Each structure stands twice: as structure tokens, then as C-alpha cells.
Amino acid sequence: MLEPTLNNELPEIPGKRYFTIGEVSELCAVKPHVLRYWEQEFNQLNPVKRRGNRRYYQRDDVMLIRQIRSFLYEDGYTIGGARLKLVSEKQAPAVESAAEKTTATDQSLVRHMINELETVLSLLTVKK
Numbered sequence: 001m002l003e004p005t006l007n008n009e010l011p012e013i014p015g016k017r018y019f020t021i022g023e024v025s026e027l028c029a030v031k032p033h034v035l036r037y038w039e040q041e042f043n044q045l046n047p048v049k050r051r052g053n054r055r056y057y058q059r060d061d062v063m064l065i066r067q068i069r070s071f072l073y074e075d076g077y078t079i080g081g082a083r084l085k086l087v088s089e090k091q092a093p094a095v096e097s098a099a100e101k102t103t104a105t106d107q108s109l110v111r112h113m114i115n116e117l118e119t120v121l122s123l124l125t126v127k128k
Contacts, residue, residue, distance in 0.1 A: 010066060018048070018056040028065045038068060041079050044086060 071082035
């Protein structure tokens with residue numbers, strides 16, 4: 001098993017649709033019992049369960065597990081802190097897209113304000 005700080009040296013994720021818990025354990029360098037525990041702690045981690053309660057993880061699940069592993073083992077977050085970090089990162093793209101929509105309007109407003117300030121400055125320098 002890899003050292004906790006070697007997240008960037010994890011094996012490449014194969015191009016499969018579903019992975020067993022054993023495969024995910026090897027891909028993420030986390031023991032199966034830890035994966036089962038994380039399922040209880042992180043609502044975002046919800047593998048498909050089929051006959052006999054066998055877990056099948058998808059590629060997104062594997063990426064999420066690697067992210068959780070990074071938060072806990074490399075960044076030193078607690079379980080609660082990692083949970084909050086995941087929630088805040090999921091909301092961040094929505095905030096960014098809203099900011100991108102208003103960027104053009106904000107830029108035109110800033111240009112207008114700069115023009116007004118330059119006009120006021122020119123009036124003040126003329127009166128001296």
C-alpha cells in the first residue's frame with residue numbers, strides 16, 4: 001500500500017464502468033473497511049449496491065474517494081472538515097458561473113465610472 005502522502009502516485013483509473021470494492025481499495029490506497037466507513041460519513045459517496053449488497057463504484061466515486069483521501073491524509077482535515085470542504089467545493093462552481101454572467105455588466109459599469117472620474121479630474125485640474 002502507498003504512503004498517505006503519495007496521492008499523486010496512485011495508479012491510473014482504468015476505463016471501466018464499474019469497480020468492485022477491492023479494485024477501488026487498490027486504486028485509492030485505502031482499505032475496504034475504510035471505504036465502507038466513508039460511505040456512512042459522506043453522503044456524496046453512494047456506490048451502486050446489487051445482489052448480496054455487493055458494492056459497485058463508478059469512476060466518479062473513485063475520483064471522489066481520492067479527493068476525500070487527499071483531504072484527510074494529505075491536508076490533515078478531520079472527517080467533519082472534509083465533509084464541509086466537499087460541500088463548499090460543490091457550491092463554488094455555481095457561484096463562479098454567476099460571477100461570470102455579471103462580469104460583462106460589471107466591466108461596462110467600471111468603464112463608465114472611470115470615464116466619469118476622469119471627467120471630474122479634468123474639471124478639477126482646469127480650475128486650479
